[in-house]
Amino acid sequence: MKNNYKALKLPEYLETYSKIFSSSKDDKISLFELGIWEGGSLLIWQDYFKNGTIVGLDLNIPDLSTYNTDRIEMFLGSQTDIKVLTVIGEKYKQFDIIIDDCSHISKNTKISFDCLLPYVKSGGVYIIEDWQIDFHDNIRGDGGMTKFIKSLIEEQMWTNILSIYIIPPMVVITKR
């Protein structure tokens, strides 16, 4: 996967993503990334998924028009704003891939996950990046992220989660 754009994703993330996504590289996928910073990761996805539609959300976007192309749509808003998430979900209906690279605060992560999992298609993935923040960030690392992931493992038995892979530093949740 190319990484010439200004993005916070490190080469090891891109290597893992290449492994996960290589078989769907040419498909008409739809990908929604929460937390886009300077927008470089959206350009990476647009480049990688040549036939894909890329959607982004961030609290802080200086100029939306810099990102919007015929295959990228950006939304301004918080990952905890159910209204915005629902508008996006209803517009795109079923995403193949959702990536949360946003606040990395466990209660925010859970709000987005609970709201957006219904908008992941069967066999699609919901990925949470940097959950290990619990182990090295004094402010956000309150143990909540690990608890949230553990709760998903427990819930897997009776929810529509097919599998949960923990590939540090990300969790890849596949929908049944």
Ligand SMILES: C[S@@+](CC[C@H](N)C(=O)[O-])C[C@H]1O[C@@H](n2cnc3c(N)ncnc32)[C@H](O)[C@@H]1O
């Ligand atoms: C780690 S950066 C994203 C990096 C980007 N995905 C990349 O790979 O280059 C996190 C982003 O999340 C945004 N953010 C933080 N809290 C947020 C929230 N509650 N809702 C929406 N965006 C948020 C920040 O403005 C920042 O741009």
